[in-house]
Amino acid sequence: MEVTTIEYKHCDMIKIRGRIDSSTAAQLSDALDSVIDQGRFKIVIDMNDVEYMSSAGLRVLIGAQKSCKRYNRGEVVLALVPKRIYDALELAGFVPLFRFHDDLLAAVGSF
Template sequence: MNIVIDVNEKELDVEIKVAGEIDAYTAPKLKERIYSFSEKDGVRMTIDLSDVNYMDSTGLGVFVGLFKNVRSHDGEFKLIGLSERLIRLFEITGLADIININSKIEGGIK
C-alpha cells in the first residue's frame, strides 16, 4: 500500500499528482501533505488521479474535506484523470454532482 504525491505550486495554482492507492492507511498521508494548500485564499487546486488504482471511502473523505476547505476560501477544486471505477465511486456517492470531476487530463500534469 504505497502512495506517491507530487505537488507543483505556482502562486495560487496548485497541481497535485497522486499515484498508488488511497485507503485508510495512505489517506492520512495524502491529507497531511496537501491540506495546507487548500487554506490559501483563491487557490486553484487540480488533483490528477490518473495513476490511482484504488480508493476507498477514506480517500473520498479526504477529497470532500479538501473541496469544502478550498470552497470556503473562495478557491476552485478539480479532480482529473479519474478511471471509470473512480468516476463510478463519485457518482454512486453523489459527489460527482458536487465536485468537478473531469475524466480527461487538460494540459496534463507532469
C-alpha cells in the same frame, strides 16, 4: 501511495499515484492541507495513476473541497479520473460536488 505537488501560477496540481485507503488517506490529507495552509485554494488533482480508492479517500476529497470553496476562494478540480474511481464517486453522490476534466492542461487552464 505517492503524492507530489506542483505549484503553478494560478493553481496547484497534486498528483496521486497508487492506492488511497485508511492507511494512506492521511498522507493525501497532509498534502492538501499544506497547499491550503499556504492560502492556495485552487487545486487540480491528477488522478490518472490512482489504482484504488476507498471511502477514506472520498472523505479527504470532500474535506478539501469544503475548505477550498469556502468564501468562493477556490475549488478542487479532479482530472483524469479512472473509471472505477469515478464509479465510486458517482455511487457516493460526489459527482455534482466536483468539476471533472479529462485533460490536465484544460484543468490547470480553467483557473
